[in-house]
Amino acid sequence: xxxxxxxxxxxxxxxxxxxxxxxxxxxxxxxxxxxxxxxxxxxxxxxxxxxxxxxxxxxxxxxxxxxxxxxxxxxxxxxxxxxxxxxxxxxxxxxxxxxxxxxxxxxxxxxxxxxxxxxxxxxxxxxxxxxxxxxxxxxxxxxxxxxxxxxxxxxxxxxxxxxxxxxxxxxxxxxxxxxxxxxxxxxxxxxxx
Ligand code: HEM
Ligand code: HEM
Numbered sequence: 561x562x563x564x565x566x567x568x569x570x571x572x573x574x575x576x577x578x579x580x581x582x583x584x585x586x587x588x589x590x591x592x593x594x595x596x597x598x599x600x601x602x603x604x605x606x607x608x609x610x611x612x613x614x615x616x617x618x619x620x621x622x623x624x625x626x627x628x629x630x631x632x633x634x635x636x637x638x639x640x641x642x643x644x645x646x647x648x649x650x651x652x653x654x655x656x657x658x659x660x661x662x663x664x665x666x667x668x669x670x671x672x673x674x675x676x677x678x679x680x681x682x683x684x685x686x687x688x689x690x691x692x693x694x695x696x697x698x699x700x701x702x703x704x705x706x707x708x709x710x711x712x713x714x715x716x717x718x719x720x721x722x723x724x725x726x727x728x729x730x731x732x733x734x735x736x737x738x739x740x741x742x743x744x745x746x747x748x749x750x751x752x753x
Contacts, residue, residue, distance in 0.1 A: 565633040569744040577626040620665035667711040674705035
């Protein structure tokens with residue numbers, strides 16, 4: 561398998577980043593809802609929050625790397641049988657993912673920087689990830705926190721909707737249309753035709 565994308569298939573870098581980020585995002589959704597559901601004083605809340613922040617900020621870094629790689633690596637061409645509306649829907653979903661995957665961690669970072677509790681972010685216990693100075697030192701901290709909280713929550717649901725749509729489309733390509741759209745992103749899967 562080539563490192564770079566070719567006109568027919570995604571390369572190893574794009575495939576690795578896709579599945580690494582997908583697994584991290586699904587983990588983040590689970591951890592996010594679980595820590596939100598736990599009672600405030602539960603001893604698991606603090607470590608789960610630290611994990612949520614660390615993995616979420618890692619997603620931010622990985623998505624920036626992925627976008628940089630993507631700029632130099634055009635996606636393989638979609639199958640010729642795909643109608644225009646499906647091509648548009650696919651690229652709208654992909655743009656939506658990139659926007660959500662940048663704004664989700666950024667809104668989280670703003671939220672923790674604006675928090676009156678001023679809890680440090682210990683990146684996987686290794687070092688302290690800084691707060692955003694323009695937020696933590698702003699007189700409008702409360703406003704930043706409100707807006708970031710709202711944005712985080714809306715994007716969580718937007719991301720869930722996108723994942724549902726995206727996974728359903730990928731499975732439809734594989735099992736119903738029997739084309740190569742899924743296998744070129746999941747090369748270990750077998751073609752169904
Ligand atoms: C792709 C990355 C992320 C995903 C998918 C994600 C997902 C979630 C989910 C599902 C929740 C619980 C439901 C909700 O309150 O909306 C949540 C809450 C939260 N997240 Fe994230 N998150 C991400 C990144 C981050 C980052 C990087 C930070 C901080 C550095 C962060 C900070 C928070 C905080 C503080 C809450 C609690 C909000 C509250 O008080 O209700 N998140 N996140
Ligand atoms: C949190 C989960 C996921 C995220 C954030 C995500 C995100 C993305 C993004 C941004 C792309 C566009 C890649 C590019 O820049 O060209 C993409 C492509 C793709 N994804 Fe996902 N994905 C997720 C889960 C899945 C799952 C569960 C499947 C399979 C069931 C899947 C199958 C695919 C396929 C087949 C493509 C290639 C589509 C094409 O060739 O145009 N993804 N994904």
